[in-house]
């Protein structure tokens with residue numbers, strides 16, 4: 001979907017595509033605030049987050065990645081293929097984790113960087129939906145990884161906190177150079 005035209009028609013149904021906040025912005029490294037109000041504004045934000053995530057070609061997006069420091073994330077590991085895999089995570093908590101899996105992982109806030117990250121291979125999450133109803137779901141493999149990646153975001157943690165200090169420093173050096181060149 002195209003970016004809404006500023007000053008155009010005030011169509012409140014139109015999705016707002018948010019730009020993704022990149023690594024370096026402190027909003028990504030601060031824990032987010034729990035959500036207590038479940039209103040139309042929250043539901044609009046959830047829709048906008050799905051659209052912003054699809055636009056950025058992601059399968060998960062946390063609210064602080066669009067600059068909103070709230071405990072909210074969306075996930076769709078099917079990337080639009082299966083509506084039942086669209087998950088709204090409000091105030092999520094990891095309640096169980098087991099197994100181990102090492103896979104390449106990337107993040108919309110660290111574009112073009114991918115590194116091996118070892119995480120649990122099966123994760124049970126408890127969260128609310130956009131209406132405040134609690135749900136619980138066990139996810140394997142990619143979904144388990146998405147659960148942990150997004151909850152990390154909401155706790156102010158990025159996936160690079162799970163890689164070696166050496167690799168992390170190298171990555172940060174590359175990013176600083178991109179920043180100096182105005183490409184970040």
Ligand SMILES: [Zn+2]
Pocket residue numbers: 106107108109149153
């Ligand atoms: Zn991420």
